[in-house]
Every structure is written in structure tokens, then in C-alpha cells.
Amino acid sequence: MSKPTIHDVARVAGYSIKTVSRVLNGEPKASPATREKVMAAVAALNYSPNLSARSLSGLRNYxxxxxxxxxxxxxxxxxxxxxxxxxxxxxxxxxxxxxxxxxxxxxxxxxxxxxxxxxxxxxxxxxxxxxxxxxxxxxxxxxxxxxxxxxxxxxxxxxxxxxxxxxxxxIDDYQAAFDMTRHLLDLGHRRIAFIQGLPDFGSAEARFNAFCAAMAPHGGHDPALLRSGDYRLASGREAAESLLSHPEPPTAIFAANDAMALGAMAVAHHRGIRVPDDLSIAGIDDIPMAAAVWPSLTTVRQxxxxxxxxxxxxxxxxxxxxxxxxxxxxxxxxxxxxxxxxxxxx
CATH class of the missing domain: 3.40.50.2300 (Response regulator)
Structure with a gap:
């Protein structure tokens, strides 16, 4: 006879797996009546939620x-x-x-x-x-x-x-980066800088290729406005310091993730460059900080x-x-x- 599972407990008790899990984890959301029914099903089935016991069962290890x-x-x-x-x-x-x-x-x-x-x-x-x-x-x-x-x-x-x-x-990283580049182009930007991600990440190549493809019908991208990054905020700061020191700085910076975009935004603030009046900045991911900073970051939500x-x-x-x-x-x-x-x- 196979060992009872949490699915069996849920079926016998008449509740969802989520509710049964809450009871077994001791969460306070379950009512006393619900808890009583779940524990009765546990006793009737001789179900053991103990992790080590599960692992020794020869079945799933949970x-x-x-x-x-x-x-x-x-x-x-x-x-x-x-x-x-x-x-x-x-x-x-x-x-x-x-x-x-x-x-x-x-x-x-x-x-x-x-x-x-x-x-x-x-x-x-x-x-x-x-x-x-x-x-x-x-x-x-x-x-x-x-x-x-x-x-x-x-x-x-x-x-x-x-x-x-x-x-x-x-997500479709290529399409996501293409869509963001198109957004910047539709706003009228042409001198768009791009901060690349780590080469070990498959998404980094797709996002860079999409940026290049979107820029191609508009004269292509300027190689002088490309910088390498490692997906950390510090690398975004370093890239932005270099880009904004260029004799012809970009009017927009598109970073391959939000952390680097936030690093670029910090540099702009420090230099007294107003975002977005003087410089537009965009990223990818929509991490929580993207909505919390000022100005809030335009990004691609995953x-x-x-x-x-x-x-x-x-x-x-x-x-x-x-x-x-x-x-x-x-x-x-x-x-x-x-x-x-x-x-x-x-």
C-alpha cells in the first residue's frame, strides 16, 4: 500500500492542498474547525508530514x-x-x-x-x-x-x-529589449546608449542583439555608446560615469537590467542631470526598487x-x-x- 500524500489528506478532509499545508505548517489563518478536520484526516490516513520520514519512504523527498x-x-x-x-x-x-x-x-x-x-x-x-x-x-x-x-x-x-x-x-528577451528600444526611439531619441549584461547569461546576448536590430533602421547604434556591465548597480554607475563624460553624451541610457539602470540614475542625480528632462533611463526586470525610486524607472516587467x-x-x-x-x-x-x-x- 502506497504511503498517503498531502493530496490524500486534502481529499479526505474536503479542503484544498493550500489549506491543508497551512494547517500542517501551524499557520494561524486556519479556523479551529478546519484544523480539527485536517488533523482528523491526518490521523485516519496515518499521514506523516515529517521531512525525514518522507525521505526514508523511498518515494518523493518533498x-x-x-x-x-x-x-x-x-x-x-x-x-x-x-x-x-x-x-x-x-x-x-x-x-x-x-x-x-x-x-x-x-x-x-x-x-x-x-x-x-x-x-x-x-x-x-x-x-x-x-x-x-x-x-x-x-x-x-x-x-x-x-x-x-x-x-x-x-x-x-x-x-x-x-x-x-x-x-x-x-520571457522573450529579444522581443523585450526590442520593445524597450522602440519605446525610446518613438520618443525621438537617437543617441541611445546601451549597458550590456554578463556574457555568461544567455539573455544578455539576446537583449544586445535586439537593441542593435531596433536601432538599425535609424542609422544604427553608435559603438562609442556601448558599455559592458555585470548586472550589478555598481557596474551601472561605472558605465554611466563613462557615458556621461563623452563629448557627445547620450540622450537616453538603456541598461540590460534594472540594477544597472538604477546605478546610472544615481550618477545622473549626482551630476545634476535631470531625469528625464535631460536624460532618459530605462531597464529590464521591474524589480521592486524600480517603482520606489524617484523618478520611477521605465522598465520591462518580467x-x-x-x-x-x-x-x-x-x-x-x-x-x-x-x-x-x-x-x-x-x-x-x-x-x-x-x-x-x-x-x-x-
């Missing part, structure tokens, strides 16, 4: 891993962690509803012993599936190891298609919480033996026009 990479090993170093945090919130929400736990594991690509650490991580028997963050999602060493060891893997914002690793969550949920739901479905459900895939983006962009002077 654990998934959320794997960080690149400069995200230390999230406090960068506003990029707002992007990661939103994805993590979505994954946690989905995991909790199904009685799962989320393990957060740093796996820096530049760290010594990366390949061996990765090999050990994906061999962990207590983990039902893995969600790999940008950078890692396209790392050739990681991809080779994943192909060699079949498992349940979801890649976030990959640029490379791997037939044996079809599960991914992303549905990050929904993407995190979809990644976790896929792992849960596969661990339950449901292989016929849809793969997580490409989500719709949205250009969010706020106060940091306007037509150029003159």
Missing part, C-alpha cells in the same frame, strides 16, 4: 533546490538579488502549497572545484528537482553534467536550447513570481509521476512606462 550562480553567491553584493528574491518567492509559494521544502544552494561558476561541487549537488538523493538561475542555466560544464545525469531540472532565462533539457522559464511558481510546479508534477503536463516556458513581458523616460530636449 525537497527541491533553488541553485544560485555567478556573482549571486553573495546576494547582498547586488540589487540583482531582488530579481532572484522574486523568483524564490514564487517557488516557495508553490512548494509550501504542496508540502515541499526549498533548499537554496549557492554554486558560483568561478569558484574552485565548480564541476565537482555541481556533480555532488545533482547527485543528492534527497532532492526531487533543481531550479537553476541565469548564468548557470547556460553554463557548458553544468549542461554537460545535467545531460549525463537525467533528472528533473528547470533553467531560468537560458539562451541555449538543449533538447534533453526542455524545462525552462523565461512576471518573476509566476515564473518561480511554474518552475516549482513542474518539479512537483514530475515527482508525483505526472509527465503529461505542459512544460513551463515563455511568459509574457510588459513595457512599464514610468517617469524616467521622455522625449529628448530640442
Amino acid at each position: 525537497m527541491m533546490a533553488f541553485v544560485l550562480g555567478s556573482n549571486l553567491d553573495n546576494p547582498s553584493e547586488s540589487l540583482q538579488n531582488e530579481y532572484i528574491s522574486a523568483l524564490q518567492v514564487g517557488a516557495v509559494m508553490a512548494a509550501r502549497e504542496a508540502g515541499y521544502h526549498l533548499l537554496v544552494e549557492p554554486l558560483g561558476m568561478a569558484a574552485e572545484g565548480f564541476e565537482e561541487r555541481t556533480r555532488r549537488l545533482i547527485a543528492m538523493p534527497a532532492v526531487d528537482g533543481f531550479i537553476f538561475m541565469p548564468g548557470l542555466a547556460d553554463n557548458p560544464v553544468l549542461l554537460e553534467l545535467l545531460v549525463q545525469r537525467p533528472g528533473t531540472y528547470v533553467r531560468v532565462s537560458p539562451g541555449r536550447e538543449v533538447p534533453s533539457l526542455p524545462a525552462m522559464v523565461r 512576471p518573476l513570481v509566476a515564473m518561480g511558481k511554474a518552475a516549482a510546479h513542474y518539479i512537483i508534477a514530475r515527482s508525483e509521476g505526472r509527465h503529461d503536463g505542459p512544460l513551463p516556458g515563455t511568459f509574457r513581458h510588459e513595457v512599464v512606462m514610468r517617469e524616467s523616460t521622455a522625449p529628448p530636449r530640442g
Whole structure:
């Protein structure tokens, strides 16, 4: 006889999995009557929510891993962690509803012993599936190891298609960057600077290519207005300092993510350059800080919480033996026009 699951408890108690999970986690939202019915079902089924007992059952382990990479090993170093945090919130929400736990594991690509650490991580028997963050999602060493060891893997914002690793969550990065560049062009800007992302991130190449394609019908981009960045706020500051010192500075700066755009905005404020009167600034992601700064940042919204949920739901479905459900895939983006962009002077 198979061991009862949280789905069985929900069916017997007559409540949703979310409600049962709240009761089992001791959350105060459930009423005494609801709690009594759920616990009665738990007793009747001899259900054990204990994680170690689950792992010893030989069935699912109720654990998934959320794997960080690149400069995200230390999230406090960068506003990029707002992007990661939103994805993590979505994954946690989905995991909790199904009685799962989320393990957060740093796996820096530049760290010594990366390949061996990765090999050990994906061999962990207590983990039902893995969600790999940008950078890692396209790392050739990681991809080779994943192909060699079949498992349940979801890649976030990959640029490379791997037939044996079809599960991914992303937006259309090319179209998103193209749409934002078109927004700046439609406002009348032609001297548009672009701050690029890390080359290890598949999205960085797509966003840069889209910027170039959108600029092509308008005389193309000026190579002198291109700067490299690493997705951190500090690199946005450094790039903006250089761009705004140019003899013919740009009238708009488009950064490949919000953190770098906010770094550029800080430089503009420090120099007394008014945004958007003297300089328009735009980014991609729509992290919480984008709406909180002044002026609020024009950006491209990624549905990050929904993407995190979809990644976790896929792992849960596969661990339950449901292989016929849809793969997580490409989500719709949205250009969010706020106060940091306007037509150029003159």
C-alpha cells in the first residue's frame, strides 16, 4: 500500500492542498474547525508530514533546490538579488502549497572545484528537482553534467536550447529589449546608449542583439555608446560615469537590467542631470526598487513570481509521476512606462 500524500489528506478532509499545508505548517489563518478536520484526516490516513520520514519512504523527498550562480553567491553584493528574491518567492509559494521544502544552494561558476561541487549537488538523493538561475542555466560544464545525469531540472532565462533539457522559464528577451528600444526611439531619441549584461547569461546576448536590430533602421547604434556591465548597480554607475563624460553624451541610457539602470540614475542625480528632462533611463526586470525610486524607472516587467511558481510546479508534477503536463516556458513581458523616460530636449 502506497504511503498517503498531502493530496490524500486534502481529499479526505474536503479542503484544498493550500489549506491543508497551512494547517500542517501551524499557520494561524486556519479556523479551529478546519484544523480539527485536517488533523482528523491526518490521523485516519496515518499521514506523516515529517521531512525525514518522507525521505526514508523511498518515494518523493518533498525537497527541491533553488541553485544560485555567478556573482549571486553573495546576494547582498547586488540589487540583482531582488530579481532572484522574486523568483524564490514564487517557488516557495508553490512548494509550501504542496508540502515541499526549498533548499537554496549557492554554486558560483568561478569558484574552485565548480564541476565537482555541481556533480555532488545533482547527485543528492534527497532532492526531487533543481531550479537553476541565469548564468548557470547556460553554463557548458553544468549542461554537460545535467545531460549525463537525467533528472528533473528547470533553467531560468537560458539562451541555449538543449533538447534533453526542455524545462525552462523565461520571457522573450529579444522581443523585450526590442520593445524597450522602440519605446525610446518613438520618443525621438537617437543617441541611445546601451549597458550590456554578463556574457555568461544567455539573455544578455539576446537583449544586445535586439537593441542593435531596433536601432538599425535609424542609422544604427553608435559603438562609442556601448558599455559592458555585470548586472550589478555598481557596474551601472561605472558605465554611466563613462557615458556621461563623452563629448557627445547620450540622450537616453538603456541598461540590460534594472540594477544597472538604477546605478546610472544615481550618477545622473549626482551630476545634476535631470531625469528625464535631460536624460532618459530605462531597464529590464521591474524589480521592486524600480517603482520606489524617484523618478520611477521605465522598465520591462518580467512576471518573476509566476515564473518561480511554474518552475516549482513542474518539479512537483514530475515527482508525483505526472509527465503529461505542459512544460513551463515563455511568459509574457510588459513595457512599464514610468517617469524616467521622455522625449529628448530640442
